[in-house]
Structures are given as C-alpha cells and as structure tokens.
Amino acid sequence: xxxxxxxxxxxxxxxxxDAGFDxxxxxxxxxxxxxxxxxxxxxxAGGNAGEMxxxxxxxxxxxxxxxxxxxxxxxxxxxxxxxxxxxxxGERSVEVAHEKSRGWISRYAWGRKDYHDVLLxxxxxxxxVLHRHIADEDDRAPLQTKCYVDTGPFLERxxxxxxxxxxVGKNTCLINxxxxxxxxxxxxxxxxxxxxxxxxxxxxxxxxxPYQLDARKCxxxxxxxxxxxxxxxxxxxxxxxxxxCDICQDVCPWNRKAPASxxxxxxxxxELVNPPLEQIAELTQRQFQEVFRHSPVKRAKYSGxxxxxxxxxxxxxxxxxxPQLQQMxxxxxxxxxxxxxxxxEQIAKPALTEEVSLREKP
Ligand code: B12
Ligand code: SF4
Ligand code: SF4
Numbered sequence: 001x002x003x004x005x006x007x008x009x010x011x012x013x014x015x016x017x018d019a020g021f022d023x024x025x026x027x028x029x030x031x032x033x034x035x036x037x038x039x040x041x042x043x044x045a046g047g048n049a050g051e052m053x054x055x056x057x058x059x060x061x062x063x064x065x066x067x068x069x070x071x072x073x074x075x076x077x078x079x080x081x082x083x084x085x086x087x088x089x090g091e092r093s094v095e096v097a098h099e100k101s102r103g104w105i106s107r108y109a110w111g112r113k114d115y116h117d118v119l120l121x122x123x124x125x126x127x128x129v130l131h132r133h134i135a136d137e138d139d140r141a142p143l144q145t146k147c148y149v150d151t152g153p154f155l156e157r158x159x160x161x162x163x164x165x166x167x168v169g170k171n172t173c174l175i176n177x178x179x180x181x182x183x184x185x186x187x188x189x190x191x192x193x194x195x196x197x198x199x200x201x202x203x204x205x206x207x208x209x210p211y212q213l214d215a216r217k218c219x220x221x222x223x224x225x226x227x228x229x230x231x232x233x234x235x236x237x238x239x240x241x242x243x244x245c246d247i248c249q250d251v252c253p254w255n256r257k258a259p260a261s262x263x264x265x266x267x268x269x270x271e272l273v274n275p276p277l278e279q280i281a282e283l284t285q286r287q288f289q290e291v292f293r294h295s296p297v298k299r300a301k302y303s304g305x306x307x308x309x310x311x312x313x314x315x316x317x318x319x320x321x322x323p324q325l326q327q328m329x330x331x332x333x334x335x336x337x338x339x340x341x342x343x344x345e346q347i348a349k350p351a352l353t354e355e356v357s358l359r360e361k362p
Contacts (some may be wrong), residue, residue, distance in 0.1 A: 008133070012080055015129035019122035020263060021082040023176060025163030029069045029076050036158050040067055043212070050216040052225055057153050065153035072153040075144055081156070081163045082126065083176065084119060086111070088268050089260040092250040094201070097239060100316035102274040103309060106220070106244025109296045110268040116149045116296065118265045123147040164188060170210035171198035171248040175255070191254065198248035203237040219245035223308045224300050228335055230311065235342065240312045242280060242305060243297050272297075277316065278324055281309040306331075307339045314343025322347060 009026055016024035032040070041064065049055040057065045065072040069079070086108045093104050108115055127145050134143040148154055157174040161167060166176035167190045177191070192210075199207045206217035215221045219241045222230050230238070249255050271279075272295070283291065285302050292298045297305065310328055313321040321343070328340035 011133050012126065012130060015126045016080075016082045016122075018129075019082075019125040020084065021122060021126075022085050022261075023165055024080065024082045024126075025160065025165045026078060026080050027159065027163040028078050030162065031068060031070075032155070032158060036155070037067060039212070040064065040155070046214075048208075048214050048216065050221060050225070051227065052215065052221070054153075066155055069154070073146060076146075079159045079163065080126065081160045081165060082119075082123060083160065083165060084115075084122070084263060084266075085258060085261045086115060086263075086266050087255075087258045087260055088266055090268055090273060093246040094250045096274055099274060100240055100312075101277055101318050101320070103240050103242035103277045103280055103312050104244075104246070104274060105242050105272050105297065107246050109243055110272050111263075111266040111295075112269055113265040113294050114296045114298075115266070116151070117294070118263070119149040120147060123149065161187065167191060168211065169198070169252065169254070170196065170207075171252060172211060172213045173249060173252075175252070177254060177257070195253065197251045197253070201247050201251045203239060203247065204234055219247075223304070227301075227304065229338060230307070232342065235311050235339075236315060236346070238308075238311055239315055240277070242275075242277075242308045242312060243300055277309050277313050278321065281306055281313065281324055281328065303333050303335055306333070306336045310336060310339040310343045314339075314346035317347055317349075319347055 012026060013024050031037070043049070044056050044064070055066065059065050059071045061071075063071045069076050088107070088110065090107075090110075093107075096102070096104070111118070124147060127147055130145065131143055146152070148156075150156070157168055157172075160174045164187065166174045167188050169175045169190075170192045175191070196210070199210060204217045204219060204222075206214050206219075208214050215225075217234060219238050222234060222238060223241055223243050223245070271291075283302075283306070288302045288305065289298075300308065306328070310325065313325055325340045325344050325347070329337055329344060331337045331340065
C-alpha cells in the first residue's frame, strides 16, 4: 500500500469514527466471487425476490446492476463501508413472543429518526472530509462519490465482507465481532460452525438452506415490502409481527454479545416497543403520518400496517379484538377488510373446537 493510500485510509477511518460510526472498512472495487455471482443470478431466477423487482434492475446492456460495480457505477474504484450498531438493549422479540395482544416492531425502527436519514447524514460527513482532503492534496482529478443507505444497486453485505468487516452468517446477515488486534483482517472466517439456531427458529421456514433465504416467506418482506394480500398459509406463522422481524438475529449467539448503542437517534421510543395491537389498528391515516413521519415504518404504508395488525390480532386468538375486527372487516381498504375477516375466522376457530369437545362429552 502506498504512503498516500495508507494515509487516506487513516483519514477516512478517523472521519467515520468522528461521524459516530462503529466500524469502517475500505476495499477496492472487484468482481464478485463466483459463489456470490452465481448465487445472485440463481436467487433472482428462482423468484426469491418476490415483488422486490428493484433487485433485478439491469443496466443499458441488460446486465444485473447488482452483479458488478462495473454494471452500476462504472466510474467507481473503491468502496467505503461504514456501519452503526442499532442494538439499544431492551427486550428481544423471542422473549416477549407470548404477549400475543401486543405487536412487534423491529428493533431497528424504535428510534425517533429513520435510520436511513441518520446514516446518510453521517456518510455525508465522511464524504465531506474525503473531498476536502483530496481537494487539498490532489487537484488533478475531481473526486466522484455516491452515498447509499440501502438505496443503491449494490450488495452491501458482500462488500462489507470484502472490506473485512465480518462474515455472512447462515441467517444471511453480516456478523461483525471484535477482532483481537482491533482491526478487521481480510475476509474474516465464517464462525457459524455447527450452529443452526437461526434456521431452526424462523417461524415461516424462510431459509431454503443455510445462507439462502426465500424472501417471499420472510416476515420482514411480508410485513414491509409485500403489498396487498399476504398468502394465507403464511399468516398463522407471522405471530404478532407488525413491522420487520428480529428472530433470526435475536437467537444468534454472536448477536447476543452486541453492546448497546449510545446513538441518541436510535434510543427506543416507548410507544414503538411492543405496542398494543388495538392502538395500531385504530390509527387514522393522519395519526399514522404523524407518528411514523420520521420512522422507517412508513415504508409499510398505512394500509400495510393495519393489514399486519389484523393478522396479528387473528393470531392472538383473543376475543377482545372481535368488535374492532368486525369494524375493520367492512373497512374501505379491501385488503384491511379481507385480512380482518380472516382474523375473525381464526379467533372463532378455538371457540368452535371447544364447543365441539363440550358437545362430545357424555
Ligand atoms: C432486499 C433486502 C431485504 C429482503 C431480502 C433479504 C435477503 N436476505 O436477501 C428482506 C425484506 C427479506 C430483508 C430483510 C431483512 N433485512 Co434487508 N436488505 C435488503 C437489501 C435492500 C438488499 C439485499 C439483497 O440484495 N438481497 C439479495 C441477496 C441475494 O443478497 P444477499 O442476501 O446480500 O446475499 C449475498 C451474500 O450473502 C452472498 N453470500 C455470502 N456468503 C455466502 C455463502 C453461501 C453458501 C451462499 C450461497 C451465498 C453467500 O451471496 C449473495 C450475493 O449473491 C439490503 C441493502 C443492500 N442494498 O444490500 C438490506 C439489508 C441486507 N437488510 C438488512 C437488515 C437489517 C434486514 C433485517 C434484519 C430487517 C428486519 N429486522 O426485519 C431482515 C433480515 C432478514 C434476513 N435474514 O436477511 C441490513 C443487513 C445488515 C447485516 N448486518 O447484515 C441491510 C444491509 C440493510 C442495511 N444497510 O442495514 N432485507
Ligand atoms: S427475519 Fe424472521 S422470518 Fe425472516 S428469515 Fe429471519 S426469522 Fe425468518
Ligand atoms: S444463529 Fe448466528 S451463529 Fe448460529 S448459524 Fe445463525 S447466523 Fe450463524
């Protein structure tokens, strides 16, 4: 590594730390390893992306943008990956799953601000430092940069791994741990070993195999990305999930060791942690906009969140939701209405079974 590039790396790392990032890695643009390249194409071809058609975006030559940096950003030479811990302590989804009349909103959405905005602000800070440094040091070539928080045609976890920040676990998430010498080495080893906790705990059995997810079955997809009707066979397994799912991360022994973040914008808003289902179901459109204006929850949309609340109410089996569900069953939103009718059937089911068994008694 040249003196210059070494110095630049130190400047970027320091800028990332100043901006509040927990970890930062850098790597030159490279082609995907064949395992990842082949997997991506077959994953798309297998329909695993469901309605997330943006994952299939192609460039003007018809190539998947995500399959290569060359296809998406031909001018890019290096990638800087910055990451921020959003664990804030507090209960885990698997610990409160018995509270069926309350809904689960994923931990990453508990804060007062949308993580996209929080991270983008910090990335812009790092970008600013880089531009100032390059302008001072080198007036030959203008520096071109682009910041993405989820939003680019770019496999973030793959590059995070290439940048040495961690390994991709069997739950398909990038796992970062403290490295003994304080600096991540190249391509950290897979430390999942014989563990299969994430695969075993997934309520919808969304994993095709270790490291492979059928997104169409993932509760995160169903509650956030999927519009319209949720496949009926998956609804009973969605439990009390309103937005996202943390189960395959919550059961991970490595994840359990994560420290709590001190990031002010990520500190939990009490109303978003395990809220009563009736409160979510009765939100008006205006209240939804007010409560979730600065939250990633807005991605589920008003219709989607109430649809999810109806499913969770049905899964609770609790008759106290019947009056509210009866109202929702004639909602002007056809999808809310259809899921509410399904929920009413679920609540009626145990009662029917009980009735039958009572009648059968001599
Ligand atoms: C689409 C998407 C989803 C989809 C699909 C998820 C998926 N696993 O593909 C859905 C909606 C289901 C989803 C859910 C979640 N997501 Co999401 N999601 C994305 C997004 C926008 C694109 C991911 C993508 O391209 N998927 C396509 C598949 C093919 O790519 P991949 O999973 O990255 O897989 C590559 C490597 O893992 C690699 N690979 C590496 N090793 C190995 C080993 C083997 C044997 C094989 C076969 C492959 C393989 O192969 C693949 C490339 O071909 C990214 C942001 C981004 N731009 O990258 C966030 C992102 C991946 N999501 C994120 C998060 C936090 C989540 C949730 C935890 C949110 C929640 N609590 O509900 C869940 C976790 C569910 C899960 N187990 O993955 C984070 C992940 C952070 C991390 N530490 O990994 C990201 C990076 C967003 C961010 N910037 O914070 N997500
Ligand atoms: S996020 Fe939930 S539904 Fe999705 S793979 Fe993980 S455990 Fe399964
Ligand atoms: S629970 Fe964690 S350590 Fe275990 S297999 Fe899944 S990702 Fe790997």
